[in-house]
Amino acid sequence: MSLMTSAVRKPLIAGNWKMHLGLAQSVDLAKAVRDGTTGSPAEVAVCVPFTALSVVAEVLKGSHVRLGGQDLYWEAQGAFTGEVSAGQLCDAGATHVIIGHSERRRLFGDTDEAANKKLKAALAAKLIPIVCVGETLDERQSNQTFRVLETQLAGALKGFAPADLPPVVVAYEPVWAIGTGVTATPAQAQEAHLFLRKQAAKLYGEGFAAGLRILYGGSVTAENVDNLMAQPDLDGALVGGASLKAPSFSRIANFQVTAKA
Ligand code: PEP
Numbered sequence: 001m002s003l004m005t006s007a008v009r010k011p012l013i014a015g016n017w018k019m020h021l022g023l024a025q026s027v028d029l030a031k032a033v034r035d036g037t038t039g040s041p042a043e044v045a046v047c048v049p050f051t052a053l054s055v056v057a058e059v060l061k062g063s064h065v066r067l068g069g070q071d072l073y074w075e076a077q078g079a080f081t082g083e084v085s086a087g088q089l090c091d092a093g094a095t096h097v098i099i100g101h102s103e104r105r106r107l108f109g110d111t112d113e114a115a116n117k118k119l120k121a122a123l124a125a126k127l128i129p130i131v132c133v134g135e136t137l138d139e140r141q142s143n144q145t146f147r148v149l150e151t152q153l154a155g156a157l158k159g160f161a162p163a164d165l166p167p168v169v170v171a172y173e174p175v176w177a178i179g180t181g182v183t184a185t186p187a188q189a190q191e192a193h194l195f196l197r198k199q200a201a202k203l204y205g206e207g208f209a210a211g212l213r214i215l216y217g218g219s220v221t222a223e224n225v226d227n228l229m230a231q232p233d234l235d236g237a238l239v240g241g242a243s244l245k246a247p248s249f250s251r252i253a254n255f256q257v258t259a260k261a
Helices: 023-036 050-060 086-091 102-108 112-124 137-141 145-156 186-204 206-211 225-229 246-253
Strands: 012-016 043-047 065-069 096-099 128-133 169-172 213-217 236-239
Touching: 012 096, 012 213, 012 246, 023 043, 023 050, 023 065, 023 246, 043 096, 050 065, 065 128, 086 112, 096 112, 112 128, 112 145, 128 145, 137 145, 145 186, 169 186, 186 206, 186 213, 186 225, 225 236, 236 246
Parallel strands: 012 043, 012 236, 043 065, 065 096, 096 128, 128 169, 169 213, 213 236
Antiparallel strands: none
């Protein structure tokens, strides 16, 4: 059972375009997502490459679709070649930002401490942060899943005033499910989400936990989204591969759940 009904948590379906698409393709996809998701029961967002933020912002202006970056750096400005600040994201039209994605952790050395600093910077800039956590296959197979989730969540959420935290979104993204075509079963996802919600309650209280949106990410498709979203502690999805095609992403954003399990 969920700690609390999900009725208070507006679902969020966010696409992560990763390092894909040129400007013309980005504009076309953004237009198609905008027009294909008007009936979505969720908040819909696309997290696009830095270079495409401004042009996609123009397409999405005045629409229901929100715009996100895929990372940020915690300093406001300075000699940090290649980095992008929270203020620069806002300036380009972003309202959301992904933090601590497993590809950032695995390929670029992002740590829990970095995620924590990025989260502070994102919240200070009034961006909605999507903080990613998740275990590798080895960790799952050696029964380390809960320990990893506890450590990553506590590390990212360390040292905040409770009043600052309501905008935070957490994404449970098992690394073994990202880009592999192997999706967590609804039961596996629900188990991890409920665990994360209980950890959030331990850290910042039941009120925070009950309102915390926890997304699932890892090979979400048009075919499996409805069963995943029927789980009581799944409050949306972070979608990689299937967000690059408007029909699949739109179908995901327009998921159909009659009643939570
Ligand atoms: C992701 O990159 O966050 C992701 C979940 O990718 P995919 O949907 O392709 O597994």
